[in-house]
Amino acid sequence: MSTFHFTLPVSDEDIKKVRIGDIVYVTGLVTTGRDDVHHRVVVSGKDSPVDLKGKAIFHAGPIMKDLGDGRYKIISVGPTTSMRMEKAEAEFLAKTGAKIVIGKGGMGPKTTQGCIDNTAICTIFPGGCAVVAAEQCNDVEGVEWLDLGMPEAMWKLNVEEFGPLIVSIDSYGGNLIEDNKKLFAERKEQALADLKGKLNYMS
Amino acid sequence: MPQDKDTVEKLSELISAFICYAAGHLPDDVRQRLDEMSKIETEGFAPQIYDCMRKNMEMADILARPSCQDTGLPQFFARVGTKYPYLDEVEASLIEAVKKATIRAPLRPNAVEVFEEYNTGNNIGSHIPWIDWELVPDSDELELYFYMAGGGCSLPGMAKVLMPLEGYEGIAKAVFDQMTTYGVNACPPCLVGIGIAGSAEVAAKLSKKALLRPVGSSNPNPKAAQMEKLIEDGLNSVGLGPGGFGGKLSCMGVNIEQASRHPATLAMGLSTACWAHRRAGIRIKPDYGYDFFTHKGVTL
Numbered sequence: 001m002s003t004f005h006f007t008l009p010v011s012d013e014d015i016k017k018v019r020i021g022d023i024v025y026v027t028g029l030v031t032t033g034r035d036d037v038h039h040r041v042v043v044s045g046k047d048s049p050v051d052l053k054g055k056a057i058f059h060a061g062p063i064m065k066d067l068g069d070g071r072y073k074i075i076s077v078g079p080t081t082s083m084r085m086e087k088a089e090a091e092f093l094a095k096t097g098a099k100i101v102i103g104k105g106g107m108g109p110k111t112t113q114g115c116i117d118n119t120a121i122c123t124i125f126p127g128g129c130a131v132v133a134a135e136q137c138n139d140v141e142g143v144e145w146l147d148l149g150m151p152e153a154m155w156k157l158n159v160e161e162f163g164p165l166i167v168s169i170d171s172y173g174g175n176l177i178e179d180n181k182k183l184f185a186e187r188k189e190q191a192l193a194d195l196k197g198k199l200n201y202m203s
Numbered sequence: 204m205p206q207d208k209d210t211v212e213k214l215s216e217l218i219s220a221f222i223c224y225a226a227g228h229l230p231d232d233v234r235q236r237l238d239e240m241s242k243i244e245t246e247g248f249a250p251q252i253y254d255c256m257r258k259n260m261e262m263a264d265i266l267a268r269p270s271c272q273d274t275g276l277p278q279f280f281a282r283v284g285t286k287y288p289y290l291d292e293v294e295a296s297l298i299e300a301v302k303k304a305t306i307r308a309p310l311r312p313n314a315v316e317v318f319e320e321y322n323t324g325n326n327i328g329s330h331i332p333w334i335d336w337e338l339v340p341d342s343d344e345l346e347l348y349f350y351m352a353g354g355g356c357s358l359p360g361m362a363k364v365l366m367p368l369e370g371y372e373g374i375a376k377a378v379f380d381q382m383t384t385y386g387v388n389a390c391p392p393c394l395v396g397i398g399i400a401g402s403a404e405v406a407a408k409l410s411k412k413a414l415l416r417p418v419g420s421s422n423p424n425p426k427a428a429q430m431e432k433l434i435e436d437g438l439n440s441v442g443l444g445p446g447g448f449g450g451k452l453s454c455m456g457v458n459i460e461q462a463s464r465h466p467a468t469l470a471m472g473l474s475t476a477c478w479a480h481r482r483a484g485i486r487i488k489p490d491y492g493y494d495f496f497t498h499k500g501v502t503l
Contacts, residue, residue, distance in 0.1 A: 013357060017245075038329065060272065061272060061273070061311065062272050062311075063269060063272050063274070063309055063310070063311045065309060074270055075268050075269065075272075076269050076270070076271060076272035076311075077272050078271055078272045078273070079357060080273070080390075081354065081355045081358060081388045082388075083388050103348025104355065104388065104390070104446075105387055105389075105449070106356075106387065106388065124446065125357065126251075126252050126255040126256065126259075126445075126446055127390035127477070127478075128256065128259065128270070128271045128390050128477060128478060128479040129256060129258070129259040129448055130259070130269070130270065130272040130273075131259050131262040131263045131266060131268050131270060131272045132255055132258055132259045132262060134268070134272075135262060135266075148322075149312065149315070149321065149322030150311060150312055150322065150324075151311055151312070151313065151322070151323070152299060152322070154448055158322060164251060164255070165447065166248060176448075177387065177447060180387070180447060180449055181383070181384065181387060183449070184383040184387070184441050184442075184443060185383060187378075187383075187440060187441040187442065188379050188383045188441055190287070190440070190442050191379065191437035191438070192372075192375065192376060192379055192437070193373055193432075194437065194440075195372060195433060195437055196372065199370065199371035199372050199374075199375060199433065200268045200370065200371070200372075200432055201371055201426055202367070202370060202371075
């Protein structure tokens with residue numbers, strides 16, 4: 001298990017150094033984007049208003065405080081469930097050139113293939129730790145597509161040593177959470193077998 | 204009788220302060236269980252995740268901020284005494300309190316109007332805040348629970364009606380199937396709420412109410428308590444670990460609530476609460492004195 005400190009944008013070379021189970025910290029521009037942003041870019045075919053080439057897309061819907069004059073203060077920003085973006089992520093990576101996905105929980109086979117095809121990785125920020133994440137953001141550079149509402153808009157965050165980001169999918173087809181899920185499924189069968197006959201409350 | 208504006212003002216101020224505090228502080232029982240679990244989870248990614256969780260709780264307290272960005276779709280469970288003098292003002296006060304807390308905490312605006320598909324921006328929407336009402340005879344108090352369930356831990360939610368011959372094992376199977384798939388993404392260790400009843404909507408509602416019961420409490424029915432323990436131990440043997448990264452444990456606990464069923468149906472509901480289980484309970488007296496019983500010793 002290795003730890004990497006990347007400054008965004010990252011190169012394919014850097015991405016290729018990383019394997020599942022490694023830990024990454026990033027510095028630079030991280031942009032939030034979740035269901036509606038993926039829908040606009042992939043289904044509606046609009047171009048991302050933020051240049052994401054070599055950068056990170058963060059599955060997150062923050063709480064922001066409007067300070068007026070287009071300035072915002074970040075209050076809380078933790079990762080959201082990445083699996084919701086499974087349907088669109090591979091195409092999103094291909095279209096935008098984003099290299100690092102930051103989110104929560106696993107993603108599926110389509111995204112795994114997308115990471116191979118686009119030399120990209122998926123990572124997980126510890127879920128529910130939204131104040132820790134907010135305090136790693138130096139400032140909010142701006143916002144795009146605010147018409148989607150606060151959680152769904154694209155917030156441009158300048159982050160420093162943002163992490164720990166645990167690598168869940170690498171550019172070689174490795175998928176940490178899918179591996180875990182296989183193990184959980186096997187253990188589940190054993191647990192259910194052990195319960196047999198113990199819940200027989202009907203006489 | 205027209206609503207009394209002063210009462211709505213006073214009551215909504217108190218409830219808004221209650222919501223703001225709850226957004227940044229987990230209840231006593233949840234904190235205690237997480238502390239116990241972190242001492243057992245000493246391998247793999249678990250210590251790092253628990254460290255991050257602990258740091259987040261500390262920072263949320265110091266900075267007075269919502270500990271998670273997803274402050275949920277506002278939902279109250281109200282048990283109102285039939286002799287509570289401000290019965291007419293309760294609903295207006297709850298709505299006003301959500302408006303105030305959305306600005307003050309601040310909470311994330313999460314009410315999205317269905318079909319029109321836009322975020323209302325202030326957490327007020329059709330039937331939102333959702334209010335579940337119960338009347339308590341001969342009481343002059345208002346007992347309120349506010350529960351901030353995020354989207355992540357709401358995704359595993361489900362209800363279905365089993366045929367009775369599928370038995371209680373059928374319920375267990377549905378819970379295990381859901382927790383080992385969707386549950387992995389729901390910020391484990393979760394508290395698992397199970398409702399058992401005669402129809403889907405009753406089972407679903409009871410599963411949510413089960414999450415309002417303290418972590419570590421048992422169903423008063425010995426058989427139900429046994430089922431809680433068996434499912435908890437079984438889920439823990441799967442070892443989801445914090446964040447689904449694997450570990451020795453899976454959940455904070457399993458709470459079951461039940462209603463009588465129909466002879467021909469065995470309905471089950473499942474609700475899950477993430478580790479950041481922001482459930483808050485308060486008992487308010489007619490003179491606005493209160494008992495913030497999920498967060499002992501806290502003054503609002």
